[in-house]
Amino acid sequence: MGKLDGKVAFITGAARGQGRSHAVRLAQEGADVIAVDICAQIDTVPYPMATPEDLDQTVREVEALDRRIVASRADVRDLAALERAVADGVAQLGRLDIVLANAGIAPMGGESNAQQEFADVVDVNLTGVWNTVRAATPVMIEQGDGGAIVITSSTAGLKGIGGDSPGGQGYTAAKHGVVGLMRTFANTLAQHRIRVNTVHPTGVNTPMVVNDFMQQWLEEDPTIAGAMTNLLPVEMIEAVDISNAIVWLVSDDARYVTGVTLPVDAGFTAK
Numbered sequence: 001m002g003k004l005d006g007k008v009a010f011i012t013g014a015a016r017g018q019g020r021s022h023a024v025r026l027a028q029e030g031a032d033v034i035a036v037d038i039c040a041q042i043d044t045v046p047y048p049m050a051t052p053e054d055l056d057q058t059v060r061e062v063e064a065l066d067r068r069i070v071a072s073r074a075d076v077r078d079l080a081a082l083e084r085a086v087a088d089g090v091a092q093l094g095r096l097d098i099v100l101a102n103a104g105i106a107p108m109g110g111e112s113n114a115q116q117e118f119a120d121v122v123d124v125n126l127t128g129v130w131n132t133v134r135a136a137t138p139v140m141i142e143q144g145d146g147g148a149i150v151i152t153s154s155t156a157g158l159k160g161i162g163g164d165s166p167g168g169q170g171y172t173a174a175k176h177g178v179v180g181l182m183r184t185f186a187n188t189l190a191q192h193r194i195r196v197n198t199v200h201p202t203g204v205n206t207p208m209v210v211n212d213f214m215q216q217w218l219e220e221d222p223t224i225a226g227a228m229t230n231l232l233p234v235e236m237i238e239a240v241d242i243s244n245a246i247v248w249l250v251s252d253d254a255r256y257v258t259g260v261t262l263p264v265d266a267g268f269t270a271k
Helices: 017-028 052-063 079-093 114-143 166-192 212-220 222-227 239-250
Strands: 008-012 032-037 069-073 098-101 147-152 194-201 261-264
Touching (some): 017 052, 017 239, 052 069, 098 114, 114 166, 147 166, 147 239, 239 261
Parallel strands (some): 008 098
């Protein structure tokens, strides 16, 4: 018997990386999944983004656990698209209990199109979170059974890291911004027994972090790499480390935990 038997989770950015890990880990605990991902490239993002084939792989991994999954392509910047994804998923799976606002981009360097780079990262990482919660909460409120929302922030949502590029500045601003959203939603949704928290990972071994562009960015400015070391002797953590924390946050084990910023950061923010 899993901790999340009978629950349905809506997960953005589910095609790979942390999103896929969350989908699989929650499925291991008995949850069914509504999964979305843009599965396309955003022009200002210099590393390869997820593909439709990546989302298909998430579907296979969840179904291999004998759980149901409804997957579709949707851009978190498009509220109507997220509302359609939620409606379709609930129509097939019957309910909605958990929301993981995970989708994000990290165009950390470059000045080729500064204004657009800043705008894109804020639109995805901040407005996209607002859209995700707005698309999902009416269903949860109408059900009347409570629920749990976890927003993926970052250590950059607690500290002023990110470098001197427009993308890095936008990333840090957005990751701080979702903490404000979380605290507001935690207050307004508490009357409906919906809990809202943020998780704050350090560097995670995912394609968003482990790619040629990110490596070049760190090499070009050693001060950034030095500022982004963890307290515990590990260079990066794994996606499942975040997933395990999220399983706890959305389960009854954390039934009275709301409005918190939870670092999963190998001690990064304690330095």
